[in-house]
Amino acid sequence: MVYIWADANFYRPITMQRANLPLSYPMTARRFLEKHGLLDAQEYQRRLIEQGNPDAVSVQYPLSELRYRDMGTGQNVLLITVDGLNYSRFEKQMPALAGFAEQNISFTRHMSSGNTTDNGIFGLFYGISPSYMDGILSTRTPAALITALNQQGYQLGLFSSDGFTSPLYRQALLSDFSMPSVRTQSDEQTATQWINWLDATHKKITAGSRGSLSMVLTLTTAISRHLHGNIAGRQAMSMTRSTACSMHCVILANWTIRW
Incomplete structure (x- = not known):
């Protein structure tokens, strides 16, 4: 139930854990929620485009702090x-x-x-x-x-x-x-x-x-x-x-x- 709520509300601290649990298949209920008026499908798609898949794993980017040998030639x-x-x-x-x-x-x-x-x-x-x-x-x-x-x-x-x-x-x-x-x-x-x-x-x-x-x-x-x-x-x-x-x-x- 918690994952269903997190998936519908893009709460990533929960949805991102999916990749950390082997053989885990968390349940979603988007169609059920939409059918009963608890989820706006168009709003969900808009957020999906703007914010990315709620299941997306965290990305460490860049891998380290940017450092420069010098300030370059200024081109x-x-x-x-x-x-x-x-x-x-x-x-x-x-x-x-x-x-x-x-x-x-x-x-x-x-x-x-x-x-x-x-x-x-x-x-x-x-x-x-x-x-x-x-x-x-x-x-x-x-x-x-x-x-x-x-x-x-x-x-x-x-x-x-x-x-x-x-x-x-x-x-x-x-x-x-x-x-x-x-x-x-x-x-x-x-x-x-x-x-x-x-x-x-x-x-x-x-x-x-x-x-x-x-x-x-x-x-x-x-x-x-x-x-x-x-x-x-x-x-x-x-x-x-x-x-x-x-x-x-x-x-x-x-x-x-x-x-």
Whole structure:
């Protein structure tokens, strides 16, 4: 009875014990509770998406405290993700970016961690298998990459065409940030927002203020000409690009830019 209540109410101190008891098959009664008006199925599914499976085991992530040999070179980091872009058609759909890749470093053996958007994003930022995603969602644990950028004084700019609507962003990856309400917009609008922010921030840096930039853009379609033209106009001193892909490419590019 206790497990039935814990399962319906996402009380993880009890539900997580399932993995610690061999040959244990705890009883749930979701259909019974729903039939008698004691469980809202839609609300349960919403919480399931946002918080992960209540049976998810606890995840120790990262395994140890982040330590840095030094503060690095302070290069600016630009990470662009494009949903629904198939790598096999990459050169035809985005010729400008394909040409950019040929002139820079391209990591073609960097594979995506899954065929869905969230699985690919999870592997890119967290560096672990998506099988741990429910545990990460339940503890609202941000990615070590984001934590490291914050600890090293990076100014983080976040831009998204879908408003970072996925619970992965809002419940875990970017849980340390105050996120605005979900609002969708065109990829062109997203790119323009990024460019305006980049120009304003660059002026502050050149005026004497210190700090490196870390930028995350999530797009829904390919707009290589709009992005590539503005990136090239920044007169970057060094740029590297890596491609992460699987059969259904989710992660398109990871650029490092230094003025």
